Amino acid sequence: MGKNLVIVESPNKTKTxxxxxxxxxxxxxxxxxxxxxxxxxxxxxxxxxxxxFKPDYVPIKGKSKIIKELKKEVKSSDHVYLATDPDxxxxxxxWHLYDELKLKDKDYxxxxxxxxxxxxxxxxxxxxxxxxxxxxxxxxTRRILDRIIGFRLSKLMQSKxxxxxxxxxxxxxxxxIVDKEREIKKFIIEDxxxxxxxxxxxxxxxxSYNNKDIExxxxxxxxxxxxxxxNSFKIESVDKKDKKxxxxxxxxxxxxxxxxxxxxxxxxxxxxxxAQKLYEGIxxxxxxVGLITYMRTDSIRLSDEFVADTYNYIENNYGSKYTxxxxxxxxxxxxxxxxxxxxxxxxxxxxxxxxxxLKDDEYKLYSLIYFRTLASLMSDAKTNATTVILDNxxxxxxxxxxxxxxxxxxxxxSDYEEVSDKILPDFANYKTNIVIANNIxxxxxxxxxxARYTEASLIKELESLxxxxxxxxxxxxxxxxxxxxxxxxxxxxxxxxxxxLTTDKLQEFFKDIxxxxxxxxxxxxxxxxxxxxxxxxxxxxxxxxDFEPKVKNAFDNMEKKEAEKTGELCPNCNSPLxxxxxRYGKFVACSNYPTCKxxxxxxKETKKEITSCPQCDGKIVEKKTKRGKIFYGCNNxxxxxxxxxxxxxGERCPNCNSLLVENKKNIKCAKCEYIKEK
Numbered sequence: 001m002g003k004n005l006v007i008v009e010s011p012n013k014t015k016t017x018x019x020x021x022x023x024x025x026x027x028x029x030x031x032x033x034x035x036x037x038x039x040x041x042x043x044x045x046x047x048x049x050x051x052x053f054k055p056d057y058v059p060i061k062g063k064s065k066i067i068k069e070l071k072k073e074v075k076s077s078d079h080v081y082l083a084t085d086p087d088x089x090x091x092x093x094x095w096h097l098y099d100e101l102k103l104k105d106k107d108y109x110x111x112x113x114x115x116x117x118x119x120x121x122x123x124x125x126x127x128x129x130x131x132x133x134x135x136x137x138x139x140x141t142r143r144i145l146d147r148i149i150g151f152r153l154s155k156l157m158q159s160k161x162x163x164x165x166x167x168x169x170x171x172x173x174x175x176x177i178v179d180k181e182r183e184i185k186k187f188i189i190e191d192x193x194x195x196x197x198x199x200x201x202x203x204x205x206x207x208s209y210n211n212k213d214i215e216x217x218x219x220x221x222x223x224x225x226x227x228x229x230x231n232s233f234k235i236e237s238v239d240k241k242d243k244k245x246x247x248x249x250x251x252x253x254x255x256x257x258x259x260x261x262x263x264x265x266x267x268x269x270x271x272x273x274x275a276q277k278l279y280e281g282i283x284x285x286x287x288x289v290g291l292i293t294y295m296r297t298d299s300i301r302l303s304d305e306f307v308a309d310t311y312n313y314i315e316n317n318y319g320s321k322y323t324x325x326x327x328x329x330x331x332x333x334x335x336x337x338x339x340x341x342x343x344x345x346x347x348x349x350x351x352x353x354x355x356x357x358l359k360d361d362e363y364k365l366y367s368l369i370y371f372r373t374l375a376s377l378m379s380d381a382k383t384n385a386t387t388v389i390l391d392n393x394x395x396x397x398x399x400x401x402x403x404x405x406x407x408x409x410x411x412x413x414s415d416y417e418e419v420s421d422k423i424l425p426d427f428a429n430y431k432t433n434i435v436i437a438n439n440i441x442x443x444x445x446x447x448x449x450x451a452r453y454t455e456a457s458l459i460k461e462l463e464s465l466x467x468x469x470x471x472x473x474x475x476x477x478x479x480x481x482x483x484x485x486x487x488x489x490x491x492x493x494x495x496x497x498x499x500x501l502t503t504d505k506l507q508e509f510f511k512d513i514x515x516x517x518x519x520x521x522x523x524x525x526x527x528x529x530x531x532x533x534x535x536x537x538x539x540x541x542x543x544x545x546d547f548e549p550k551v552k553n554a555f556d557n558m559e560k561k562e563a564e565k566t567g568e569l570c571p572n573c574n575s576p577l578x579x580x581x582x583r584y585g586k587f588v589a590c591s592n593y594p595t596c597k598x599x600x601x602x603x604k605e606t607k608k609e610i611t612s613c614p615q616c617d618g619k620i621v622e623k624k625t626k627r628g629k630i631f632y633g634c635n636n637x638x639x640x641x642x643x644x645x646x647x648x649x650g651e652r653c654p655n656c657n658s659l660l661v662e663n664k665k666n667i668k669c670a671k672c673e674y675i676k677e678k
Contacts, residue, residue, distance in 0.1 A: 005077035007070065007097055009084050013116060016281030016288045017083070020118045028073055030084070034063045035096045037147055044151060047144055049544065052537035055140060057096070067100060074101050079108070081128065086112040086339055087296055088530065089471055092139035095131050105130065115345045116281050116290030138530035144540060145522070152551045153506070160558045162581045163502040164483045168522070169468050171506055171514045173476050174485050176461060177453055178495045178503040187449035193222040194445060197233065197390070197397055197437040201425045204233075204390050204397035211396075222442035225395065229440055233390040233397065235433040243402075245381040245419070247324055247409035249300045250341035250373045253470035254463040256295070259372075261456035263416055264364050268455055268474035274365045275342070284357050291354065292369055293343050296470040298463075300341045302326075302377075310347045310377045318411060324378045343373040371412050381408035386424050390435065399424060452492040466520040501561065509554040513547065563591060572598045609635075611650035614659040614670070616640040620648045632661075644670055651676075 004025045008014060011029040018027045035057040037046030048054040059067055074080055080103055082094035094110055097103075109128035113120050146168055153166035193216040195206040206225070208214055216222050249255070256275070260266040266274070275295035281288050302310075307326065314323050344366070351367040358366060382405045390397040401424030404410070410419060453461065459473045468476055480486050485499030495503070506514045522543075528534035563578035566588055570577055575592035577600060588600040610620040610632060618636035625631065632648055634640040646661035646668075653660055653669040660667055660676060667676040 003077050004079050005073050006081045006083050009093060010280055012280040016116050017121055019288055020121045030097060031066055033060060033093055034067055034100060036060050045147055053144055053540045071101055082108060082110045086114055086294055088135045088139040091132055091135040095136040098131060114339045115293040117345045134532045135530050137536040138526050141529055141536045141539060142526055156554055157502055160560050161501050161505055162561055163498055166506060169519060170476050170479045172467055172516060172519045173462060174480050174499055175503050177486055177493045178500050180450060180453055181495050184449040190447045192217060192445050193442050195225060195442045197440045199435055199437055202399050204399040206395055207398050208396040210394050226440060229392050229395060231437045233392050233435050233437060235427055235435060236389045236391045238427045239387045241385050243383050243385050245383060247375050247378055247380055250302060250343055250376040251369060252298050252300060252341060253296050254459055254473060256342055257459050257473060258456040268459060269478050272474045274361050278362060278366055282357055284354060290345055291366055293340050295342050297339055297342060298470050299339060302341055302343060313347045314378055322378050342369055344370045375409040375413035378409035381410045382406040454491050465516050466523055505558060509558060510550055570596060570598050572596055610648050613640060613642055615642045
């Protein structure tokens with residue numbers, strides 16, 4: 001056999017996969033995308049609009065060296081396997097590699113796998129195929145759409161409102177938040193009253209009068225009803241029913257992000273980052289293996305082999321009565337169902353068995369995924385529910401209770417789903433059908449406005465509306481936070497002033513594009529391209545002919561937000577100074593721009609000296625990058641290039657005399673492997 005080259009996206013995968021393949025295979029990484037649209041051409045779109053939106057691709061900044069190394073590897077290989085992620089984005093990355101590395105069809109194959117385990121990886125080579133051009137065109141169309149809408153609307157918002165950006169999906173997500181805020185503002189809080197009867201062993205609530213539902217709006221009404229009641233209640237009916245509490249479905253990307261948010265307090269971005277590590281491979285005692293399947297999916301399917309193994313595991317560890325069944329769920333029209341649900345790669349790899357090899361967050365997320373999947377294949381829980389109706393002068397009161405009679409899937413999932421017994425007495429043992437209340441009282445309540453979106457509930461809403469895809473939820477949420485369009489208070493999204501203004505202006509000029517229906521239909525069209533049922537450039541042409549005139553109209557007619565004045569005058573032309581917004585934040589400049597281009601320079605703070613520089617006679621001071629991130633460097637830069645993200649302590653390493661630096665985890669040497677206990 002000749003030499004085979006395998007190209008994956010992530011460097012972490014190379015370590016894992018290399019251990020599964022023989023000496024005839026070399027595994028290397030592209031480190032994600034190697035190319036993107038250029039910023040040339042009309043409006044910097046990087047596409048030739050007149051030539052069916054032909055894209056112009058260029059290497060991503062910093063990737064030229066990687067491309068050069070990959071070309072060298074290809075030249076010395078007999079066959080190339082493109083093993084990028086099993087979704088449209090991964091298919092597109094494979095195509096870019098194929099195109100940029102100038103591969104010939106006979107010399108390459110595309111392989112896909114849903115989990116990084118030895119058997120699955122070896123199997124993927126037996127099922128090699130060529131690149132699916134329809135999937136590539138679907139991803140490419142999404143990228144071009146996002147580029148056109150993002151570039152045009154972002155520039156519009158920056159010039160008219162001071163907003164930082166706008167986008168095809170992010171602006172719709174922001175609109176949902178703004179609309180919800182307006183619902184809350186319009187909501188009129190109303191008082192209402194409830195009446196409860198308290199007995200020795202239970203409580204009952206008034207719900208009807210003369211067989212009609214009752215609403216009590218005033219305290220006067222509540223007092224009048226109390227006057228008509230006595231402490232003697234007749235037991236009218238006792239209804240007992242056995243009910244099933246269905247086990248949950250296994251995780252999709254959306255449901256994982258939602259539950260990780262509510263149960264683990266993980267933002268969506270963190271959930272996906274930790275899940276990526278679990279997928280790519282963890283070094284255990286005797287092997288390196290991916291612990292979960294691919295984490296970008298909208299499917300709830302589980303492989304037949306995994307289901308069979310899990311049923312055996314359940315029967316052996318919990319008994320046959322705990323073995324569940326495959327629950328069918330009607331497929332939503334916007335679900336791709338490309339691969340399995342998120343699950344552990346082996347049900348035998350319990351959280352406790354891998355805990356010593358995982359970081360705390362990895363263990364928490366793996367446990368959540370493991371027990372959710374195990375629970376999904378276990379039997380339903382069973383409860384005995386009792387409803388008692390009591391009569392008091394034609395006023396009906398209700399008491400309910402529920403007892404867990406069989407724990408089923410809750411045997412393993414009770415940490416994530418609470419069920420508590422509410423026990424009612426056995427009314428069959430009562431000597432009469434009359435019960436006496438200790439007291440009856442009314443209480444004041446108020447109607448509540450709709451709840452603001454949390455990260456979890458927003459992702460759930462986006463999914464239910466068919467907006468975005470599994471790979472985009474975390475990015476959408478992160479962008480609207482980073483752009484200062486929302487503030488997160490008590491885990492709830494509150495739109496900012498600029499977020500509301502941006503939404504209103506977009507709705508004024510683009511309401512037939514920035515809306516749920518249009519965005520969903522666009523996702524459906526992208527699916528049609530992926531299935532080969534729609535030509536990608538026809539969709540782009542149709543979109544652009546409708547979109548561009550609206551943008552030009554908005555540039556001409558959208559009222560510009562007046563810049564906030566600082567109260568100072570320009571030292572060059574005496575015009576007012578105003579606060580402006582750039583991609584890097586706010587700054588103060590002359591309102592007479594472009595005639596006057598004065599920009600007020602921030603007064604430089606005296607930089608705090610941390611310690612002496614270990615490389616020269618300078619001092620280590622706190623500095624900031626252009627994006628505001630703090631680091632520590634020598635004040636003799638550029639003569640001295642010492643820099644560190646960690647905080648220099650001033651102490652020296654006992655091994656090599658270099659500087660010790662401190663981070664959240666430990667105090668360590670900046671050069672050697674010495675670590676000092678905190």
